[in-house]
Amino acid sequence: MDLSTPSDLDELRDTIVAADTVDPTGAGTHAEVGGTPRGGRAVRVPAGVVAHDPGDLTVTVRAGTPVRDLDALLAEHGQMCALDPTDGSATVGGVLATGLSGWRRLRYGPVRDQVLEVRFVTADGTLVKGGGPTVKNVSGFDLPRLLVGSLGTLGVIVQATLRARPRPRGAAWATADGPPSGILARLHRPSCVTWDGSTVHVLAEGHPADVEAELDAAELTAAAGGPARPAGEHRGRISVRPRVIEPVAAELRRAGIAFLAEVGVGTVDVAGDDPSALVAARAVAEAHGGRLLRVAGAPGLDAFGTPPPGVEVMRRIKAAFDPDGRMAPGRMPFVEAAPAGAVAR
Amino acid sequence: MADLAAALGPGGAREEPLELAMYGKDAGVTRGRPGAVCFPRDAAGVAGAVRIARRHGVPIVPRGSGTGLAGGATPADGALVVSTTRLNRILAVDEHERTAWVEPGVLNLDLTRAVAHLGLHYAPDPSSQQACSIGGNVATNAGGPHCLASGVTSAHVLALDVVLPDGAEVRLGGLEPDTAGYDLRGCFVGSEGTMGIATRVAVRLSPDPPAVSTLLLEFASLDAAAATVGAVIAEGIVPAALEMMDAEITRAVEDYVGAGFPRDAAAILLVELDGRPGSVAADTAAVGELGRAHGARRVRVAADEAERALLWKGRKSAFGAIARIAPDYYLHDAVVPRTRLVDVLRTVYDVADTHALTMMNVFHAGDGNLHPLIVFDASEPGIWDRVASAGDAILRACIAAGGVLSGEHGIGLEKRDHMPLIFGPDDLAAQAGLRAAFDPDGRANPGKVLPEGSRCGEIAGAPEGTWI
Numbered sequence: 001m002d003l004s005t006p007s008d009l010d011e012l013r014d015t016i017v018a019a020d021t022v023d024p025t026g027a028g029t030h031a032e033v034g035g036t037p038r039g040g041r042a043v044r045v046p047a048g049v050v051a052h053d054p055g056d057l058t059v060t061v062r063a064g065t066p067v068r069d070l071d072a073l074l075a076e077h078g079q080m081c082a083l084d085p086t087d088g089s090a091t092v093g094g095v096l097a098t099g100l101s102g103w104r105r106l107r108y109g110p111v112r113d114q115v116l117e118v119r120f121v122t123a124d125g126t127l128v129k130g131g132g133p134t135v136k137n138v139s140g141f142d143l144p145r146l147l148v149g150s151l152g153t154l155g156v157i158v159q160a161t162l163r164a165r166p167r168p169r170g171a172a173w174a175t176a177d178g179p180p181s182g183i184l185a186r187l188h189r190p191s192c193v194t195w196d197g198s199t200v201h202v203l204a205e206g207h208p209a210d211v212e213a214e215l216d217a218a219e220l221t222a223a224a225g226g227p228a229r230p231a232g233e234h235r236g237r238i239s240v241r242p243r244v245i246e247p248v249a250a251e252l253r254r255a256g257i258a259f260l261a262e263v264g265v266g267t268v269d270v271a272g273d274d275p276s277a278l279v280a281a282r283a284v285a286e287a288h289g290g291r292l293l294r295v296a297g298a299p300g301l302d303a304f305g306t307p308p309p310g311v312e313v314m315r316r317i318k319a320a321f322d323p324d325g326r327m328a329p330g331r332m333p334f335v336e337a338a339p340a341g342a343v344a345r
Numbered sequence: 346m347a348d349l350a351a352a353l354g355p356g357g358a359r360e361e362p363l364e365l366a367m368y369g370k371d372a373g374v375t376r377g378r379p380g381a382v383c384f385p386r387d388a389a390g391v392a393g394a395v396r397i398a399r400r401h402g403v404p405i406v407p408r409g410s411g412t413g414l415a416g417g418a419t420p421a422d423g424a425l426v427v428s429t430t431r432l433n434r435i436l437a438v439d440e441h442e443r444t445a446w447v448e449p450g451v452l453n454l455d456l457t458r459a460v461a462h463l464g465l466h467y468a469p470d471p472s473s474q475q476a477c478s479i480g481g482n483v484a485t486n487a488g489g490p491h492c493l494a495s496g497v498t499s500a501h502v503l504a505l506d507v508v509l510p511d512g513a514e515v516r517l518g519g520l521e522p523d524t525a526g527y528d529l530r531g532c533f534v535g536s537e538g539t540m541g542i543a544t545r546v547a548v549r550l551s552p553d554p555p556a557v558s559t560l561l562l563e564f565a566s567l568d569a570a571a572a573t574v575g576a577v578i579a580e581g582i583v584p585a586a587l588e589m590m591d592a593e594i595t596r597a598v599e600d601y602v603g604a605g606f607p608r609d610a611a612a613i614l615l616v617e618l619d620g621r622p623g624s625v626a627a628d629t630a631a632v633g634e635l636g637r638a639h640g641a642r643r644v645r646v647a648a649d650e651a652e653r654a655l656l657w658k659g660r661k662s663a664f665g666a667i668a669r670i671a672p673d674y675y676l677h678d679a680v681v682p683r684t685r686l687v688d689v690l691r692t693v694y695d696v697a698d699t700h701a702l703t704m705m706n707v708f709h710a711g712d713g714n715l716h717p718l719i720v721f722d723a724s725e726p727g728i729w730d731r732v733a734s735a736g737d738a739i740l741r742a743c744i745a746a747g748g749v750l751s752g753e754h755g756i757g758l759e760k761r762d763h764m765p766l767i768f769g770p771d772d773l774a775a776q777a778g779l780r781a782a783f784d785p786d787g788r789a790n791p792g793k794v795l796p797e798g799s800r801c802g803e804i805a806g807a808p809e810g811t812w813i
Contacts, residue, residue: 055575055684056713057583078581101522110522112531113500128775132749132767134680136712138486138497138535139750139760139767140794141776145499145531149523166581185441188555188621209623241520243442266522290521308525310515313782317527320778332526 003042009158013125015043016156021326022123024152026094027066029087032296033098034151035303038330045093045158049073052164057135058116060161063093070162079164082108086229093157099149100237100295103203103226106264107191108165112148117161120147122154123322133161146317152328153335154321170208174220176200179246180263186218193263194227195245197253200263201227230258232271234297236278240290242266251284266290275301307334348400349383349425352393358383368408368426372473374675375416375758379406382426388506388514388544391427395542396512398425404791405510407538409449409481412473414676415757417485417537421791427542429480435459436545443550444503444520449480449543456548465550468495471753472661480543486535488753490586490660491617493711495551497753499534504547507533510540510784520547532779537755538790540783554585554619558629559647559656562636563610567591569640570612571687574710576635577616578683582628586617587711594663594705594718601666604659605652607643614641614710615660663707663718671703671720675732677739681748683713692742693717700735714752715743741766756794764796773799 003025006012016022021040025031047064054077061070067081068088074080083095084102096118101110108114117131130143147157171191176183180195183202187193188210192203203226204214215222238259240248245261248268252259257277261268270281275298282292282305294303308314311334318335321327325336349358360381368382380403385391398405406420408428420426432448435456439445440463447456453474457466470489471477477487483505488497495501504518518530533540564570570589577584590598592611599606606613614636618628633644647653667674681689690706697704697719708716717739721728740750740763749767750760764773777799781787 053682053684055579056682057578058682099523099528105522109496109500112528113496122775126771126775129768129772130775132680133747134682134713134749134752136488136492136497136680136709136714136752137749138488138753138755140756140764140773141779142486142499142531142535143775143779145528146779148531149528166578166583169581188552206620207624207627209627210621213621213623237523239521239523241442242522243439266520291525293523293525304525306525310517310529311526313509313515313529314526316782316785317779320782321775335526 003044005044007046009127012043012045012121012156012158015041016121016123017125019326021329022156023328024097024156026064026091026097027089029085029090030094030098030100030295033100033293035331035333036299037328040329043156045156047091050159052077054079054164057164058133058161059164060133060159061092062159063091063096063157065092066090067092067095074164075167078167080167081162081164082114083111092160092162096148096157096160097150097152101267104191106193106262107189107205112145114163115144115148115160116163118144118147118157119159120155120157123324123326128155131161135163151331153318153332155327168205170211171203171205172211172215173223173226174202174204174215175223176202176218176220181246183218184264187214190214192226195249195261195263196227196259197249199227227260229260229269230271232258232273232277234273234275234278235269235271235295236281236292237295238268238270238281238285238290238292240266240268240285240288244288248284248288248290252281255280255284257281304334311335346381348397349381349394352397353383353385353390357385357390368428369420371411371413371416371418373414373416373419373757373759375419377420378422379420379426380423382428384428384431386431388508391542391544392508392512392514394425394427395508395510399512399788404788405542406790407480407484407542409478409484410452410476412477413481413485413755413757414678415485415751415755415759417755417757417790417793419758429478429542432544438463440465442520443552444547445550446545446547447479449478449483449546451479453477453479453482460550464553466553467548468492468501468551469498472664479546479548483534483543483546484537485753485755488709488714490588490709492753493587493709494583494585499531501549502530502534502546503549505530505533505543506545507541507543510786510789535755536780537757537793539780539793541789556622556625557617557619557653558625559653560616560629560632561606561645561656562614562616562641563607563643564612564614564641565610566640567612567690568687570614571690571710573614573636573639573641574686575684576639577632578711580631580635582631584616584632584711585619586615587709588615588660589613589706589708589710590615590660590663591706594666594707597666597670597705598659598663601669602659602662604655606659615656660707667705667718667720671722673721673723675719675721675736677715677717677736678751678754679715679740679743679748680752681713681715681743681746685746686710686713689715689742689746689748693739696735696738696742700731702731702735709752712752713748758793761794762796
């Protein structure tokens with residue numbers, strides 16, 4: 001596949017305008033999320049920190065910046081961003097575009113709540129800014145949240161301003177025997193609680209006194225580290241309302257599907273060596289009112305399953321930003337225009 | 346009217362002149378004249394009203410409690426105002442999941458009161474929380490002092506059942522953490538009524554902290570107070586709330602409610618810390634020491650819940666207190682990078698001096714969200730021009746310092762024409778494109794948020810100079 005790595009804005013615009021179709025690309029850690037791209041010119045934007053003022057608790061980076069590098073910079077100032085991709089080489093732009101939240105969502109919220117301003121280039125080469133650089137801002141419509149999880153279908157994200165936070169002064173993983181029922185009620189603000197069918201893992205962060213109190217309150221045993229996400233060629237992420245996480249986990253366990261559930265959040269990572277594992281996991285999720293996103297593998301499986309409500313509005317959004325369907329075709333297929341005349345403009 | 350009366354029943358729609366005048370404005374400074382106002386009782390009623398308005402070619406203007414300050418609920422002339430006050434039921438509370446489904450007319454504080462026995466609360470707490478509605482909070486993406494640590498409304502809304510401007514009903518977002526496709530929920534929150542009307546809102550409830558500590562720090566200068574704010578953040582402490590009040594507003598509040606505020610301080614900080622007892626005790630000591638190191642002449646820690654409540658009553662009574670000083674006020678809302686607070690405050694006071702106006706400041710210092718408050722008597726000839734001119738100068742100063750137009754009140758009608766100060770034509774066109782995807786015919790709250798001429802598809806203007 002052709003890969004363009006434009007070094008400035010003009011070059012990026014020229015590349016986008018000249019290409020038949022564009023496949024916005026980051027580090028490629030989650031290249032299959034949300035649908036398999038139908039070719040197109042792969043475009044990767046530069047890395048680099050644009051601005052970081054620790055006193056403002058914000059940091060602005062070019063979208064090609066690896067999260068690992070951002071984290072190292074912020075760590076020098078005792079700060080962090082709660083993006084937490086599974087692979088630190090993932091780029092900031094890639095994490096935003098896929099919208100997959102990380103380990104500590106329970107405490108710090110989803111990816112969409114970490115983004116303050118986003119700049120992106122649309123199919124016709126226009127640079128668009130949405131949001132603003134301050135920690136608090138309600139000026140205008142929320143383009144940053146629109147772009148998070150948009151999978152490159154609306155444009156190429158080139159820069160983002162993110163919320164930085166003080167790094168917790170203490171942090172500890174601990175475990176308990178499952179199931180996780182009731183554990184959330186005994187903890188105050190855990191950063192992460194997982195359940196893999198045999199062990200509950202808890203990440204407590206904050207003032208060292210609080211970390212200790214959290215572990216005591218839930219009678220946990222200190223652990224060297226966190227749980228592993230399930231491994232396998234075919235991977236997916238279930239999203240269900242938190243109250244059904246235990247029945248969903250129990251059914252996955254009975255079906256022999258490896259999983260790691262985030263208690264209190266409602267995501268369940270699943271994996272298998274055969275695509276049928278994802279088919280079965282999707283059936284479990286949908287039976288409980290949720291869904292499964294195909295993350296990798298299972299090429300024959302639809303990326304999303306049942307299209308969401310509001311798909312007509314989504315199609316009109318797509319048409320407004322990318323009328324000719326040139327951005328990331330194949331990803332989020334349900335927003336692509338139906339055959340001529342079928343979509344109201 | 347006949348159609349509305351038939352659809353909504355007796356009293357469901359009104360067009361008496363006095364009533365129309367009442368629904369012609371919100372708590373801000375703009376005014377319009379609606380054609381009618383209606384009070385649906387359920388989602389079907391809202392959808393019916395929207396379809397009737399559409400059939401008659403009349404725009405709709407959703408309205409919560411009318412406490413907004415930016416003119417978001419000020420109707421275009423002849424519009425149908427859809428009031429959500431009768432959609433006021435709390436439909437379901439799940440204490441384990443910490444979620445609730447509520448109708449949009451439920452008042453913010455009523456929701457918190459209804460879940461208090463479960464050890465839960467709804468985090469966004471605008472100063473108007475006794476009167477403002479959840480639906481209005483959704484429309485403006487409202488904030489409040491405790492949004493410093495927990496984020497504004499959008500971080501607390503999980504799902505919405507909405508009536509789109511064409512009358513169709515659709516669910517946006519969900520109780521599951523990730524829904525497929527674009528985050529329409531995120532787009533709708535803060536859309537100020539331009540994308541439809543919410544009929545049910547699923548909110549995230551927050552657990553009450555095991556320990557809370559509230560400090561009052563008194564300073565002999567604004568600079569010392571602002572330096573303390575910076576020092577607290579630099580120490581890695583993000584308080585639950587971090588509020589500043591200047592000398593004028595502190596005195597006014599003390600005269601009004603007797604909260605125990607000092608009448609002679611140049612500035613006070615109200616700092617709230619919450620969490621488990623260990624960190625709260627440690628951080629309380631640390632904030633006190635940082636304050637003293639930066640010139641606090643007195644640090645008081647609320648000894649009990651009653652004293653704590655009184656301190657907050659003082660903070661939240663600011664806008665009642667100023668009624669004793671002058672009959673009218675104009676409250677601004679802008680955000681600056683926290684590190685620029687002192688510079689911008691100086692400019693704000695200069696602007697007041699050059700316009701010969703009385704200015705007070707009470708604001709969310711922790712996140713740089715300023716609320717300059719101009720008090721005046723509207724009967725004084727020519728005063729409004731001076732107030733408006735000062736407001737414009739303040740906004741420009743905030744933006745020159747790298748700030749934005751609104752931190753929690755919204756844009757509405759009031760700041761619509763200031764939008765080009767922070768967004769270029771392409772940025773505004775993109776926002777217009779998003780809005781048009783929800784409302785292709787421009788029937789929902791027309792004329793709000795975006796200045797005239799922001800069109801989807803109009804690609805114009807020079808690129809911003811910098812790469813990205």
